[in-house]
Amino acid sequence: xxxxxxxxxxxxxxxxxxxxxxxxxxxxxxxxxxxxxxxxxxxxxxxxxxxxxxxxxxxxxxxxxxxxxxxxxxxxxxxxxxxxxxxxxxxxxxxxxxxxxxxxxxxxxxxxxxxxxxxxxxxxxxxxxxxxxxxxxxxxxxxxxxxxxxxxxxxxxxxxxxxxxxxxxxxxxxxxxxxxxxxxxxxxxxxxxxxxxxxxxxxxxxxxxxxxxxxxxxxxxxxxxxxxxxxxxxxxxxxxxxxxxxxxxxxxxxxxxxxxxxxxxxxxxxxxxxxxxxxxxxxxxxxxxxxxxxxxxxxxxxxxxxxxxxxxxxxxxxxxxxxxxxxxxxxxxxxxxxxxxxxxxxxxxxxxxxxxxxxxxxxxxxxxxxxxxxxxxxxxxxxxxxxxxxxxxxxxxxxxxxxxxxxxxxxxxxxxxxxxxxxxxxxxxxxxxxxxxxxxxxxxxxxxxxxxxxxxxxxxxxxxxxxxxxxxxxxxxxxxxxxxxxxxxxxxxxxxxxxxxxxxxxxxxxxxxxxxxxxxxxxxxxxxxxxxxxxxxxxxxxxxxxxxxxxxxxxxxxxxxxxxxxxxxxxxxxxxxxxxxxxxxxxxxxxxxxxxxxxxxxxxxxxxxxxxxxxxxxxxxxxxxxxxxxxxxxxxxxxxxxxxxxxxxxxxxxxxxxxxxxxxxxxxxxxxxxxxxxxxxxxxxxxxxxxxxxxxxxxxxxxxxxxxxxxxxxxxxxxxxxxxxxxxxxxxxxxxxxxxxxxxxxxxxxxxxxxxxxxxxxxxxxxxxxxxxxxxxxxxxxxxxxxxxxxxxxxxxxxxxxxxxxxxxxxxxxxxxxxxxxxxxxxxxxxxxxxxxxxxxxxxxxxxxxxxxxxxxxxxxxxxxxxxxxxxxxxxxxxxxxxxxxxxx
Ligand code: PEP
Ligand code: MG
Numbered sequence: 001x002x003x004x005x006x007x008x009x010x011x012x013x014x015x016x017x018x019x020x021x022x023x024x025x026x027x028x029x030x031x032x033x034x035x036x037x038x039x040x041x042x043x044x045x046x047x048x049x050x051x052x053x054x055x056x057x058x059x060x061x062x063x064x065x066x067x068x069x070x071x072x073x074x075x076x077x078x079x080x081x082x083x084x085x086x087x088x089x090x091x092x093x094x095x096x097x098x099x100x101x102x103x104x105x106x107x108x109x110x111x112x113x114x115x116x117x118x119x120x121x122x123x124x125x126x127x128x129x130x131x132x133x134x135x136x137x138x139x140x141x142x143x144x145x146x147x148x149x150x151x152x153x154x155x156x157x158x159x160x161x162x163x164x165x166x167x168x169x170x171x172x173x174x175x176x177x178x179x180x181x182x183x184x185x186x187x188x189x190x191x192x193x194x195x196x197x198x199x200x201x202x203x204x205x206x207x208x209x210x211x212x213x214x215x216x217x218x219x220x221x222x223x224x225x226x227x228x229x230x231x232x233x234x235x236x237x238x239x240x241x242x243x244x245x246x247x248x249x250x251x252x253x254x255x256x257x258x259x260x261x262x263x264x265x266x267x268x269x270x271x272x273x274x275x276x277x278x279x280x281x282x283x284x285x286x287x288x289x290x291x292x293x294x295x296x297x298x299x300x301x302x303x304x305x306x307x308x309x310x311x312x313x314x315x316x317x318x319x320x321x322x323x324x325x326x327x328x329x330x331x332x333x334x335x336x337x338x339x340x341x342x343x344x345x346x347x348x349x350x351x352x353x354x355x356x357x358x359x360x361x362x363x364x365x366x367x368x369x370x371x372x373x374x375x376x377x378x379x380x381x382x383x384x385x386x387x388x389x390x391x392x393x394x395x396x397x398x399x400x401x402x403x404x405x406x407x408x409x410x411x412x413x414x415x416x417x418x419x420x421x422x423x424x425x426x427x428x429x430x431x432x433x434x435x436x437x438x439x440x441x442x443x444x445x446x447x448x449x450x451x452x453x454x455x456x457x458x459x460x461x462x463x464x465x466x467x468x469x470x471x472x473x474x475x476x477x478x479x480x481x482x483x484x485x486x487x488x489x490x491x492x493x494x495x496x497x498x499x500x501x502x503x504x505x506x507x508x509x510x511x512x513x514x515x516x517x518x519x520x521x522x523x524x525x526x527x528x529x530x531x532x533x534x535x536x537x538x539x540x541x542x543x544x545x546x547x548x549x550x551x552x553x554x555x556x557x558x559x560x561x562x563x564x565x566x567x568x569x570x571x572x573x574x575x576x577x578x579x580x581x582x583x584x585x586x587x588x589x590x591x592x593x594x595x596x597x598x599x600x601x602x603x604x605x606x607x608x609x610x611x612x613x614x615x616x617x618x619x620x621x622x623x624x625x626x627x628x629x630x631x632x633x634x635x636x637x638x639x640x641x642x643x644x645x646x647x648x649x650x651x652x653x654x655x656x657x658x659x660x661x662x663x664x665x666x667x668x669x670x671x672x673x674x675x676x677x678x679x680x681x682x683x684x685x686x687x688x689x690x691x692x693x694x695x696x697x698x699x700x701x702x703x704x705x706x707x708x709x710x711x712x713x714x715x716x717x718x719x720x721x722x723x724x725x726x727x728x729x730x731x732x733x734x735x736x737x738x739x740x741x742x743x744x745x746x747x748x749x750x751x752x753x754x755x756x757x758x759x760x761x762x763x764x765x766x767x768x769x770x771x772x773x774x775x776x777x778x779x780x781x782x783x784x785x786x787x788x789x790x791x792x793x794x795x796x797x798x799x800x801x802x803x804x805x806x807x808x809x810x811x812x813x814x815x816x817x818x819x820x821x822x823x824x825x826x827x828x829x830x831x832x833x834x835x836x837x838x839x840x841x842x843x844x845x846x847x848x849x850x851x852x853x854x855x856x857x858x859x860x861x862x863x864x865x866x867x868x869x870x871x872x873x874x875x876x877x878x879x880x881x882x883x884x885x886x887x888x889x
Contacts, residue, residue, distance in 0.1 A: 004046040005064040007071055008039055013315075018043045020235030022094030025335050032314060034307060034332050038075050039089065039239030040068040042207065044096065047233030050211045057204060057211075065207070066200075069238075076240050081199040085122065086115035088132075088241040091206040093213055095234040098336055099222050104143040104213040106206045107276065108136035108241060112197040120173070128246055130176035131168075135276065137183045137195060140202065144209040147190045155182045169274070203238075210236045218430045225437065225460075242331045244324040245276045251297075252276060252324045255290050255304070257312045260320070260340040260458060261397060261449070261498075263347025263517075267291075267308060269321075270448045286467050287448045300330050311335050316357050317366075318348050341397055341458050342371035343515070350517040360524045361876045367521065369843045369870040374398060375518065376862045380496050381510040389493070390482045390502045392443065392468025395454035397498035400441035400463045401506045403490050406478050408435020410489075415439070422493060424480060426473055428453040436460070441495050443502065445471040445480075463497030471502075514549075514865065522550060522865055525872035531849065532856030533867045534610075536836060538562065540601030543611075546861040550868055553610035554602065555768060555858020556708075556836035559685055560618050562598050563591075572623045577656050581680070588684040595685060599692035603703045612706040612768060612836075612858075613689055614747065615682050615721075619670040621660040630654050666773075666782050671711020671747075675721050682721065686728035694738035704741045708768060713752040715759040722763050745832070749773035754816035757823035761831055767824050768858070769817050771837025771845075775804050778813045805838065808845035814852075821852050834858055843870040850874035 011019050011027030019027060023041035030036050046061045073079050078087035088110040116133040120126035141147040159179055165171060187195045196202050213219060214234045223230060244252030253271025258264060270287035294301045304323060311319045320338035324331050340348065349363040380386065380399045402420040405411045411423045415438035423439040425432065427446045436442055436456055441463035444453045448467055457464030473480045478489035487493065494507040534555035535546030543554060563572045568591065575587035602611060634654055637647040662668035675682035686707060693703050709721045722744050733739055748754050749770030776783050783805055794800045808814055824831045834856040839845035841859025846867055849857050859867050
């Protein structure tokens with residue numbers, strides 16, 4: 001019989017798959033001798049067995065659970081349900097990947113009408129015992145019996161009011177007993193049964209509920225967001241209770257071994273005296289910062305600091321630790337790798353290398369490239385005066401502007417309408433997750449740095465301010481006030497999650513800069529990575545940004561973007577509308593110096609690094625006005641001014657647009673097909689590039705332009721275009737008297753090019769995989785239609801694992817890339833290969849490119865830092881198999 005239940009001392013930290021993250025950590029902490037309340041873990045496999053058995057706990061799981069319970073009872077010298085010496089346990093979920101607040105927890109299980117009396121006697125504290133019992137009824141009723149907490153809260157509130165109390169600590173033991181009777185009546189009313197008194201019945205109902213919570217709505221949404229597979233299941237941890245609410249010598253808290261917002265190496269967290277577990281994270285009472293524990297309980301603080309150091313050394317990772325002090329004795333309830341902002345992740349990784357805890361390679365693997373986007377976002381421009389409306393806790397850095405909303409559903413629906421919103425709430429709960437996802441930022445008036453809102457926002461890289469008590473929120477009228485100032489639903493505010501400041505209106509933002517630690521980490525990444533990183537940049541400004549962000553060249557300069565400039569578009573239109581060659585040449589002659597100027601700027605910005613320039617790609621009608629709008633104009637003029645010259649001009653334009661109209665522009669007259677039919681366009685572009693190269697050579701900057709021909713499907717297309725480019729180069733060299741080197745290559749972006757890459761390589765000095773078009777043509781999807789119509793449903797229904805336009809489809813499109821590289825290199829072993837589709841900035845696709853032996857990836861400028869790190873991670877991850885990778889590529 002398989003083992004489905006493990007006592008804490010039977011497991012260890014490497015058993016995450018089976019015990020879940022929490023269970024594995026509890027086992028590991030027990031193993032290294034930390035003060036962990038004893039318990040056991042029911043495995044994730046048992047959860048799957050539960051679902052296989054149509055949501056019933058199989059007998060073998062039940063038997064093993066009872067056996068483990070007996071061991072726990074022996075060890076604690078207490079018994080579940082024993083009126084004289086009762087064992088009380090917590091029952092918590094724990095999946096393989098951390099899902100904070102997403103699943104359910106039950107505390108104080110084992111409480112009933114008899115054990116509460118025993119507890120009162122044993123602790124000599126009846127008030128505490130009855131308070132614990134009522135907490136248990138409330139939690140159990142909510143999680144297991146599915147009765148809304150609201151009824152219990154309301155009842156408690158009424159009792160408080162009736163007795164003239166303003167807070168819970170004022171309730172006496174007798175008051176709590178009254179509350180318990182009321183709570184039981186609520187249970188009876190909703191379930192038509194008494195509150196279950198048998199602790200074993202309570203236990204198995206709780207286990208059922210935790211298993212069920214794996215599939216509650218918020219857990220499903222969280223998994224989808226974080227790409228956690230549904231089949232993993234959750235473990236259940238059953239642990240003997242310790243109490244932080246036994247008086248002023250007790251307490252409970254959460255602490256990070258380093259600041260999760262900035263990464264600073266200081267103990268960071270908060271606690272509440274005389275409180276129980278969930279009180280700190282629930283955000284209902286605003287807790288004390290951990291530093292004050294030093295004064296309140298110096299002994300406990302010192303012991304805790306030592307344990308934090310020990311845990312960090314042990315896991316070689318920043319830890320997020322939950323602790324409880326029961327009558328002066330410290331217990332560690334949980335540890336896990338702490339979630340952190342990108343800024344903190346970088347600082348921690350770099351400092352842990354300096355402190356000798358990590359080596360550089362491990363440090364590089366510790367930062368998730370996706371997170372870096374956070375740092376490359378704008379921040380508030382200090383130059384502008386900002387009138388601060390209120391200040392709360394800086395819970396998650398970043399700046400955001402948006403309309404105020406007070407409700408998660410509203411946040412979602414406004415954001416679906418394209419609005420930017422900031423969710424403002426007293427506090428958030430896991431049920432608000434969809435609203436948090438939809439918002440630019442979150443603000444809460446209650447709760448601390450480890451409240452739900454703070455933890456979730458940091459995990460998502462969203463700005464968040466918590467505990468902003470100056471905000472008086474009225475959910476009913478959808479308003480908040482700060483002193484005299486009233487802010488209504490829909491008003492615009494700006495927040496700075498790094499300072500905790502809230503401002504009215506929109507405030508200008510500025511571009512990000514890379515911190516010293518970030519630069520250092522990227523420098524380490526550059527030392528490790530064996531694959532180049534270039535940028536897709538179409539103008540000198542983007543080229544400069546790319547250079548600043550560490551791009552080793554430009555992998556794609558889309559020259560059509562230079563045509564879109566407002567001043568140039570009329571000339572481009574003249575070129576397209578020309579009736580004959582001479583007219584077209586006249587327009588092209590005007591365009592040439594403009595393009596040349598851009599190329600000079602780009603070459604200069606890249607300071608001699610390689611620059612790949614792609615000749616014109618899109619169909620010509622993209623440069624002309626919209627057909628339908630023009631039709632309306634023409635119709636209007638026919639009525640208002642039928643004799644006008646303007647009407648004639650518009651009619652001519654319409655005729656040309658109709659001629660250029662295509663049934664399927666994506667597969668129409670574009671790419672090199674334009675160069676084949678209008679060679680003068682490509683010739684002008686090639687000359688502009690070469691004149692720019694000649695000009696830079698005069699300035700002593702050596703550039704070696706890489707001219708790229710788009711959308712080649714047959715080698716003969718490339719053969720023609722190659723000749724055209726060579727001849728243009730010859731003309732420029734002759735005219736200027738300057739010699740320069742250049743290469744000519746092609747995009748591989750339609751399947752036939754990949755399939756015949758051996759022939760195409762005869763005419764190409766390099767290949768660049770244009771995986772945007774290659775994905776479109778391999779799937780037979782037009783991207784705009786697919787993303788607008790059915791792709792989302794495909795992903796939701798798991799027809800496709802991911803959006804193939806964002807994450808490279810390695811099994812399909814990837815096979816063509818692999819074939820392209822292999823066939824191309826069979827013809828030319830030194831053929832340079834790269835990728836310039838959007839996948840060049842996505843971490844798993846970068847890993848694939850590395851394995852395929854590509855020379856570089858190219859992505860948008862702001863993704864360059866991410867790509868440098870992802871490239872290093874790919875190299876480190878596959879280091880052992882490197883030899884093999886390159887020989888098979
Ligand atoms: C591509 O197709 O991958 C590519 C980079 O070209 P574009 O996106 O401009 O079509
Ligand atoms: Mg393309």
